[in-house]
Amino acid sequence: MFYQNLDNLGWFYSLKVEEFDVLIVGGGLSGLRVAFELADEWNAALISKVHPLRSHSGAAQGGINAALANTEKGKDDTPEKHAYDTVYGSDYLADQDAAMFLAKEAPKIVVELESMGAPFSRLDSGLIAQRPFGGAGFPRTCYAGDRTGHALLHTLYEQCIRKRVKFFDEFFLIDLIKVGNQITGLISLDMNTGELVIFRSEIIVLATGGFGRIYKRSTNAIINTGDGLGAAFRTGIPMQDSEFVQFHPTTLYGTNILMTEGARGEGGLLLNKDGERFMSRYAPKAMELAPRDIVARSIETEILEGRGFEDGYVHLDLTHLGREKILERLPGIREISIYFAGVDPIEKPIPVQPGQHYSMGGIASKFKGEFGETPLNGLYAIGETSCISVHGANRLGGNSLLETVVFGRHTGRLIAKRGKQKLISLKEKEKAENSSYQMVESLFKEWKNNTGKKPVEIRTAMKNSMDINVGVYRAETRLQKALKDLQQVQKDFKNMQIETDERQFNFGLIRALELRNMVDIAEVTAFAALWRKESRGAHYRVDYPKRIDKEYLVHSLVSRTKDGLVMETKPVTLGIFDVKERVY
Amino acid sequence: MIKKEQTFAIFRQAKPDVESSYERFKVPLTPGMTILEALFYIQDNYDNTLAFRYSCRGAICGSCGITINKFPQLACKTQVYPIENKKHVRVPNLIFGEISDWNPENEILIEPLPNMKVIKDLVVDMEPFWKFYREVKPYFDRQIKDEAPESNQSFEDARKIEQMVYCILCGLCWTCPVSGKKKDYLGPAALTKAYRFIDDTRVTEGHRKEIFDRAIAHDGVPSCEKIFACNAVCPKGVMPGTAIDKIREEIK
Numbered sequence: 001m002f003y004q005n006l007d008n009l010g011w012f013y014s015l016k017v018e019e020f021d022v023l024i025v026g027g028g029l030s031g032l033r034v035a036f037e038l039a040d041e042w043n044a045a046l047i048s049k050v051h052p053l054r055s056h057s058g059a060a061q062g063g064i065n066a067a068l069a070n071t072e073k074g075k076d077d078t079p080e081k082h083a084y085d086t087v088y089g090s091d092y093l094a095d096q097d098a099a100m101f102l103a104k105e106a107p108k109i110v111v112e113l114e115s116m117g118a119p120f121s122r123l124d125s126g127l128i129a130q131r132p133f134g135g136a137g138f139p140r141t142c143y144a145g146d147r148t149g150h151a152l153l154h155t156l157y158e159q160c161i162r163k164r165v166k167f168f169d170e171f172f173l174i175d176l177i178k179v180g181n182q183i184t185g186l187i188s189l190d191m192n193t194g195e196l197v198i199f200r201s202e203i204i205v206l207a208t209g210g211f212g213r214i215y216k217r218s219t220n221a222i223i224n225t226g227d228g229l230g231a232a233f234r235t236g237i238p239m240q241d242s243e244f245v246q247f248h249p250t251t252l253y254g255t256n257i258l259m260t261e262g263a264r265g266e267g268g269l270l271l272n273k274d275g276e277r278f279m280s281r282y283a284p285k286a287m288e289l290a291p292r293d294i295v296a297r298s299i300e301t302e303i304l305e306g307r308g309f310e311d312g313y314v315h316l317d318l319t320h321l322g323r324e325k326i327l328e329r330l331p332g333i334r335e336i337s338i339y340f341a342g343v344d345p346i347e348k349p350i351p352v353q354p355g356q357h358y359s360m361g362g363i364a365s366k367f368k369g370e371f372g373e374t375p376l377n378g379l380y381a382i383g384e385t386s387c388i389s390v391h392g393a394n395r396l397g398g399n400s401l402l403e404t405v406v407f408g409r410h411t412g413r414l415i416a417k418r419g420k421q422k423l424i425s426l427k428e429k430e431k432a433e434n435s436s437y438q439m440v441e442s443l444f445k446e447w448k449n450n451t452g453k454k455p456v457e458i459r460t461a462m463k464n465s466m467d468i469n470v471g472v473y474r475a476e477t478r479l480q481k482a483l484k485d486l487q488q489v490q491k492d493f494k495n496m497q498i499e500t501d502e503r504q505f506n507f508g509l510i511r512a513l514e515l516r517n518m519v520d521i522a523e524v525t526a527f528a529a530l531w532r533k534e535s536r537g538a539h540y541r542v543d544y545p546k547r548i549d550k551e552y553l554v555h556s557l558v559s560r561t562k563d564g565l566v567m568e569t570k571p572v573t574l575g576i577f578d579v580k581e582r583v584y
Numbered sequence: 585m586i587k588k589e590q591t592f593a594i595f596r597q598a599k600p601d602v603e604s605s606y607e608r609f610k611v612p613l614t615p616g617m618t619i620l621e622a623l624f625y626i627q628d629n630y631d632n633t634l635a636f637r638y639s640c641r642g643a644i645c646g647s648c649g650i651t652i653n654k655f656p657q658l659a660c661k662t663q664v665y666p667i668e669n670k671k672h673v674r675v676p677n678l679i680f681g682e683i684s685d686w687n688p689e690n691e692i693l694i695e696p697l698p699n700m701k702v703i704k705d706l707v708v709d710m711e712p713f714w715k716f717y718r719e720v721k722p723y724f725d726r727q728i729k730d731e732a733p734e735s736n737q738s739f740e741d742a743r744k745i746e747q748m749v750y751c752i753l754c755g756l757c758w759t760c761p762v763s764g765k766k767k768d769y770l771g772p773a774a775l776t777k778a779y780r781f782i783d784d785t786r787v788t789e790g791h792r793k794e795i796f797d798r799a800i801a802h803d804g805v806p807s808c809e810k811i812f813a814c815n816a817v818c819p820k821g822v823m824p825g826t827a828i829d830k831i832r833e834e835i836k
Contacts, residue, residue, distance in 0.1 A: 051710075053753055054639040054647045068732070108730040115735065117724035117786065119742060119749045126736035144749070150644055151749060158723035192703065221640040254616050257642045328743075336642060339661045340616075456628035498632055504599065505704040508632020 015437055016190075018168075019200040020045045021420045023186065025173050025228055026207035027052025029149075029404035030383030032156040032165075034205050037412025039163035042420075047168040047188060047199060049223065049510070052157050056209050056221040057404060060149025061260035061332060063131060063141035064113075064405075065398035066106035070127045077138035079103040086399060087577050089135040089291050090392025091537035092553065093241070095573035098371055098390045102399070105406040110142050113405065118155040119144050121329075131329075132265045133397045135291035135584070139265075141398040146260050146332040149401060156405075171197065172510055173208065176231045176379070177429075177436045183378040184429045186231070187436045191510065194503030196440060198433045202378045202421050205411055206232060206363060207404075210384040213514075214522040215356035216463035219251050219258040223514075228385045230517025232363045233524070237374055238557035238568065240387035241361035242521065243528035243539050246395055247472050248357030249295035253313040255340050256355040259333055261397040263318060263350075264288040266329050270299065271315040271349065272307040278314075286584040293394045293538040294584060296354040300472045303353070315349035322346075354472055360395055360538065361528075362387040364557055367570050372411045378421065380414075382407040389555065392572075393537020444500040447512065452495030455512045462489045462515075462522050470526050475542045482526040486519070493519050524558045527565045531556065549579060587613055587665050592622060594634070595680055595695040597702045600709075604681040604702070607631075608691070613665055619694070620648055620659040623706075636706040643819060646752035650706050651695040653688065654678055656756045656817045667692055672816040676761050697755055699764040712767070713755050716774040720798050722781060725791045741785045748780035751822045757814035768803045772814035772824035775799055779827040782834070796834070805831050 027048030082103035144151035185200040211226025212218040282298040283290035363381035469482035534548040554569040597604040648659040655670040700708035757772035778799040
């Protein structure tokens, strides 16, 4: 670590600089897997705004998909079938080469996690157990009870401790720094000291997770605010496929905490207020295990047509599974239901409603580049913050944990293969760092001197508009309204006031910086949803209820120019599976 | 009668090693409001510098451990109204600062986790906690491989460690009075983590012994005074004290 003199400020002020060969931002499964890969040979650092074990990967419940073919029921399963289910489930928007890579790596990744110590639930044979999940032809979701994410996050963190990975916990990524089209570092706020710190590196991996907190009703952790995506967007990298927002069908009524798809995988039923198993009307074959977009729309329709319970929920009934099975397979679900809704699922059905859960879209990946490579040289994006795209228009349950580790490993190996790089002169880097530093300081000064609204008012306006206008069902007028609201939100944000002098553990300031990312992401999401005049996967337009491949079998790419947001498109990689209609 | 508003008395400290005080805030109640939501209300509306950690708000990440009405708990899974005033004979009397005018009838008292150094308000320095965690070498030291088959483990052997696997490392178990007085005590969380690996059939003999030997050194299991405050406060039913007891049995 060293300090750099900022001469052009006119007085002596030193800026803290940390220099590494590679930087990883985000301490969830994606980031940890990259760090694990590079820890031996590279001068690498992982920075995260929370301690890595507090990352949202830990909240994943149901499991991780892999065609292990280790049971009687699953013996005919193959990675190709897994890839097919993924592409079919994606409503053909997934890039097929990426989906195939994901599925082929899956059995290796699960075996690898096990060898690292992951405490998977077991079959009587002593092999890793697998449960049925939505949209899958075989039971291929490996699990550790109903706290799979927690188990995997701890396992990978343990391995990173073993490898002595260098962690910078509680450092907030404010902005990326580039010279020309080359990434050179980032500026962060050290939450513990309140100092601005530059991390310098020509290779950066963004693994900053999702951004569900642009919605009010979301299963996501409070920290899921799209910090990497916001920062990448400000450097000029487009957001890809941001209109595809997954609404999980079963989130706990009230708090919207996730109630795993595994609950239905284990036999849980969905019932409306008349006690009817309504999925028979929407997906007669797959029933409760249709993909998430379809189940979410079905529940929403039941509620809209008056067959939900009073305030807008339906029942997830596990009572018939019996005490034993619930305690063995779904103990976490039981605990959450008891603590957060006062309902013991052994005795009573759980009240559930759809809620934002996952973002299929994210940081655009480079057309014809390596998986995870962005259009900015040296910058990679993986996991939920990226759009590689393996999930297309709808993600299958059990594929997100898989994606994090598969592409974490892949990107680590890719970086190792390509080698260290130093292309930009120190002088140019320092110049870019200084201007980034001054930009942040003047932003903080502005926020302090502004006379506009508080962050909470702006955040609430954004979330409300997203919930009401950019939800499960979408239409032209509502989306227009959303865009108008969000443009107002942008204006209000520019005049937002907040105390910025006190910087040590000033979480109010951190949340304002998070809001800076979210206002862009929300606006782009509404903009892209308005542009896509078709229905595909999770994006359902009541005014355009059909999928229109001729026009829209493309990835959307939104950037900001001086004239506002602009839309471009990018072809979907096809060629392995024929494009068909999607029915369940 | 339904209560509309709740007063909170909150521990405030601007930075490490300075004097602390208590500040009172009134929060309008919403149905099902949690302590964490109330803290956000205060941060959003009264004082954006109020510091507390948070992440998942679903009792799985382990960030938001604080002391509520003198009992360490997770802020996200504790309801404001009606507040359940937890008490346990094994949980000692916890003193953080001077608040002789606290009215337990009408005010909810919010304080940081015990036996950890305050950095700011409710944010404590958890580095000593993580240091002891790292010291027990809580990881598999096998060769990493990715070719099938996976190693075999019976259904029962996998179930046996599940309870300990569920530990979220929130630090509430540092309520332990020994953690308070003996600064080198590994503490309930690290020792439970040690037993999670000792008891895992897949761990190599060499590494199992290494973890075991570390756990039974003088600053480990023998320092435990069987007070079981850890079991009383654990929000996930991990029962650290019971895990420590099991290591103790294996010493014999």
